[in-house]
Amino acid sequence: xxxxxxxxxDVAGVPVFGCNCPAxxxxxxxxxHCRGPAxxxxxxxxxxxxxxxxxxxxxxSCEQRRPRAILLTHYHADHVQGLxxxxxxxxxxxxxxGPRDERGFDDLYKHPGILDFRPPLRAFEPCxxxxxxxxxxxxxxxxxxxxxxxxxxxxRVAYLTDTVGLPAETERFLRAFRPDLALIDATYLDxxxxxxxxxxxxxxxxxxxxxxxxxxxxxxLGHRLDCAALEGRLELPxxxxxxxxxxxxxx
Amino acid sequence: xxxxxxxxxDVAGVPVFGCNCPAxxxxxxxxxHCRGPAxxxxxxxxxxxxxxxxxxxxxxSCEQRRPRAILLTHYHADHVQGLxxxxxxxxxxxxxxGPRDERGFDDLYKHPGILDFRPPLRAFEPCxxxxxxxxxxxxxxxxxxxxxxxxxxxxRVAYLTDTVGLPAETERFLRAFRPDLALIDATYLDxxxxxxxxxxxxxxxxxxxxxxxxxxxxxxLGHRLDCAALEGRLELPxxxxxxxxxxxxxx
Ligand SMILES: [Mn+2]
Ligand SMILES: [Mn+2]
Ligand SMILES: [Mn+2]
Ligand SMILES: [Mn+2]
Ligand SMILES: [Zn+2]
Ligand SMILES: [Zn+2]
Numbered sequence: 348x349x350x351x352x353x354x355x356x357d358v359a360g361v362p363v364f365g366c367n368c369p370a371x372x373x374x375x376x377x378x379x380h381c382r383g384p385a386x387x388x389x390x391x392x393x394x395x396x397x398x399x400x401x402x403x404x405x406x407x408s409c410e411q412r413r414p415r416a417i418l419l420t421h422y423h424a425d426h427v428q429g430l431x432x433x434x435x436x437x438x439x440x441x442x443x444x445g446p447r448d449e450r451g452f453d454d455l456y457k458h459p460g461i462l463d464f465r466p467p468l469r470a471f472e473p474c475x476x477x478x479x480x481x482x483x484x485x486x487x488x489x490x491x492x493x494x495x496x497x498x499x500x501x502x503r504v505a506y507l508t509d510t511v512g513l514p515a516e517t518e519r520f521l522r523a524f525r526p527d528l529a530l531i532d533a534t535y536l537d538x539x540x541x542x543x544x545x546x547x548x549x550x551x552x553x554x555x556x557x558x559x560x561x562x563x564x565x566x567x568l569g570h571r572l573d574c575a576a577l578e579g580r581l582e583l584p585x586x587x588x589x590x591x592x593x594x595x596x597x598x
Numbered sequence: 599x600x601x602x603x604x605x606x607x608d609v610a611g612v613p614v615f616g617c618n619c620p621a622x623x624x625x626x627x628x629x630x631h632c633r634g635p636a637x638x639x640x641x642x643x644x645x646x647x648x649x650x651x652x653x654x655x656x657x658x659s660c661e662q663r664r665p666r667a668i669l670l671t672h673y674h675a676d677h678v679q680g681l682x683x684x685x686x687x688x689x690x691x692x693x694x695x696g697p698r699d700e701r702g703f704d705d706l707y708k709h710p711g712i713l714d715f716r717p718p719l720r721a722f723e724p725c726x727x728x729x730x731x732x733x734x735x736x737x738x739x740x741x742x743x744x745x746x747x748x749x750x751x752x753x754r755v756a757y758l759t760d761t762v763g764l765p766a767e768t769e770r771f772l773r774a775f776r777p778d779l780a781l782i783d784a785t786y787l788d789x790x791x792x793x794x795x796x797x798x799x800x801x802x803x804x805x806x807x808x809x810x811x812x813x814x815x816x817x818x819l820g821h822r823l824d825c826a827a828l829e830g831r832l833e834l835p836x837x838x839x840x841x842x843x844x845x846x847x848x849x
Contacts, residue, residue: 365687365712384683410616437615
């Protein structure tokens with residue numbers, strides 16, 4: 348089974364439109380350093396599953412291999428905007444799972460097209476999303492948001508964005524689950540003035556330590572983290588990395 | 599001065615996700631036949647102006663030449679979705695003009711970022727959007743929607759999407775304005791079962807005839823029109839064409 352980080356950027360992405368910082372300039376020169384909207388994919392013998400749908404190449408990617416299901420963390424634009432066009436496709440419907448959120452996004456519920464919005468998942472109740480079992484864990488964000496835990500063939504994975512800190516019950520669950528691989532929101536550099544909706548780097552590292560995961564990957568990253576890394580101002584403990592778009596793990 | 603049709607597709611675009619009709623298959627083989635979300639651009643000595651912002655390459659396009667202003671026809675997703683990311687850019691703000699629409703789209707009004715939403719334009723009142731004068735004309739659609747008329751150096755242009763028919767006052771105005779070039783919504787093939795929000799082809803052709811424009815370009819096109827054209831089932835009167843993405847006129 349494969350787990351892929353298909354997008355590792357925050358809401359602005361890298362490069363940020365109009366920004367000439369060293370990280371954004373580098374990403375324009377070399378697309379390997381670009382960061383798209385935070386999202387992930389799971390490939391198994393049963394099919395392909397997407398976590399979130401904000402990526403700008405969603406349609407092209409789904410044409411290459413039609414997803415068996417889409418799992419949403421929450422209904423912010425950078426996590427669902429690709430559905431605005433995808434829904435108008437043809438063929439078999441695509442089940443969409445996620446947290447309870449009456450509002451959803453724009454008119455997606457009203458005009459779902461080929462999307463089949465399933466009843467909301469329930470926190471800490473394992474759910475079969477068509478051949479794959481996932482465990483939704485509540486995160487701390489401005490909209491109802493789930494992280495997802497899953498047991499691969501070889502490794503346990505936790506995907507934890509968007510969040511600022513973790514609800515106590517979720518942290519307790521994760522300590523017991525002991526993921527081998529955890530991806531977590533680390534939008535902001537420490538000291539960076541920010542909203543109260545995402546982790547700073549130090550916060551993210553502390554959470555990874557508390558969970559006790561061996562491999563900890565920082566995602567939903569803003570360009571300032573890339574700048575800091577580029578300028579040698581970022582020291583990460585062993586087993587901690589900045590995510591990259593396209594990075595894939597055998598799980 | 600240049601007028602460019604940067605996107606000529608309906609809400610699904612061409613190719614439609616998952617569709618294997620001859621038109622969608624052709625577009626997959628040859629990107630020149632792809633249709634992105636309906637939109638346009640005006641290039642003048644004063645700068646670059648965008649009409650609508652639904653295109654999937656909005657950011658890349660704006661990085662090449664930063665627009666002086668963005669003019670919105672209305673707040674449906676396929677006309678504004680690119681703003682969801684563009685707003686998080688940096689640098690000088692970008693003025694955004696459009697019709698009065700209290701709802702706007704998602705949280706764009708609440709978190710405008712670098713977008714500077716200007717007071718709503720008023721029907722039939724010419725407006726300077728930063729070096730370019732445009733005339734907003736009401737269209738008939740499910741949301742408040744403006745078409746735009748403008749006087750180029752050599753030619754008068756009318757951009758008329760999204761609409762089903764035209765309000766009487768707008769048609770009267772256009773007969774007097776006598777555009778040299780008009781782009782108009784022709785989403786559906788005649789006889790195609792459809793919503794009541796967009797023109798069928800026959801309706802669009804009748805409106806172009808009524809307005810008396812010499813060059814009439816059909817836009818906001820669905821794949822079924824391309825299929826009909828591809829299979830030789832589409833006969834257009836002289837001076838009438840299907841739009842193409844990227845098509846540019848000296849105006
Ligand atoms: Mn969010
Ligand atoms: Mn986000
Ligand atoms: Mn519309
Ligand atoms: Mn439209
Ligand atoms: Zn930057
Ligand atoms: Zn088709």
